[in-house]
Amino acid sequence: MKILIIGGNGTIGRKVSERLSEKHSILIAGRNSGDVNVDFSSSDSIKSMFESIGKVDAIVSIAGDAKWDKFEHLSEEDFYIGIKSKLMGQVNVVRLGKDYLNEGGSITLSTGILADEPVDMTTSAAMVNGGIHSFVKAVALELKNGIRINAVCSDLVEDSYEKYKDYFPGNTPVPMHKIVNGYLKSVEGKINGQIIRILA
Numbered sequence: 001m002k003i004l005i006i007g008g009n010g011t012i013g014r015k016v017s018e019r020l021s022e023k024h025s026i027l028i029a030g031r032n033s034g035d036v037n038v039d040f041s042s043s044d045s046i047k048s049m050f051e052s053i054g055k056v057d058a059i060v061s062i063a064g065d066a067k068w069d070k071f072e073h074l075s076e077e078d079f080y081i082g083i084k085s086k087l088m089g090q091v092n093v094v095r096l097g098k099d100y101l102n103e104g105g106s107i108t109l110s111t112g113i114l115a116d117e118p119v120d121m122t123t124s125a126a127m128v129n130g131g132i133h134s135f136v137k138a139v140a141l142e143l144k145n146g147i148r149i150n151a152v153c154s155d156l157v158e159d160s161y162e163k164y165k166d167y168f169p170g171n172t173p174v175p176m177h178k179i180v181n182g183y184l185k186s187v188e189g190k191i192n193g194q195i196i197r198i199l200a
């Protein structure tokens, strides 16, 4: 398969890219790195990316930011950071990317544990993750040409543990290979409309 991985050079993305490249042809997209540049918070940038690469068999998105802060400090603009990047960035990848998928193709989005188990300072990040879950379940009912969609919802990964451990007291981080397997399940399997939860 020809697979586009947005965020394919990130902490999780690089391991997913390595694994998928064993059997497939991989194209990596990132803001500043990869085979093609995209800022997926802009629809125009997403369109240019797809116009330059043409049709693919699978699209994997492993990117997206949201602002972490105490609820009382988050402004309306702060909430829009997560809405424009992680939420609408991924929604727009589906909205525009479906027309660049071959029949029977798949889309895999990324969310995270905060959707189900928020911690302090994550009202924005948790909200965005939960929104993507609802979007995936709903859009799976409407995508045509045999196109499947799933989201991989991971717990804190081992490789990010040092950076985030103080935000997740008592959390047991997930080994990277378990998270990579979640992406494989979506891309190479047949499941559709699923939230693939990867916990330690």
Ligand SMILES: NC(=O)c1ccc[n+]([C@@H]2O[C@H](COP(=O)([O-])OP(=O)(O)OC[C@H]3O[C@@H](n4cnc5c(N)ncnc54)[C@H](OP(=O)(O)O)[C@@H]3O)[C@@H](O)[C@H]2O)c1
Pocket: 006, 007, 008, 009, 010, 011, 012, 013, 029, 030, 031, 032, 033, 034, 038, 039, 040, 041, 062, 063, 064, 065, 085, 086, 089, 110, 111, 112, 113, 153, 154, 155, 156, 157, 158, 160
């Ligand atoms: N790390 C974890 O423990 C964990 C757990 C659960 C969920 N997640 C979620 O998984 C996703 C990836 O996490 P990560 O830790 O691998 O992140 P990361 O190391 O920061 O990597 C993010 C990647 O996404 C790309 N990217 C970021 N913003 C982009 C944009 N607007 N347009 C296009 N590409 C963009 C970056 O490209 P450039 O480097 O070129 O800028 C980078 O390759 C995030 O949404 C995160 O919330 C992470």
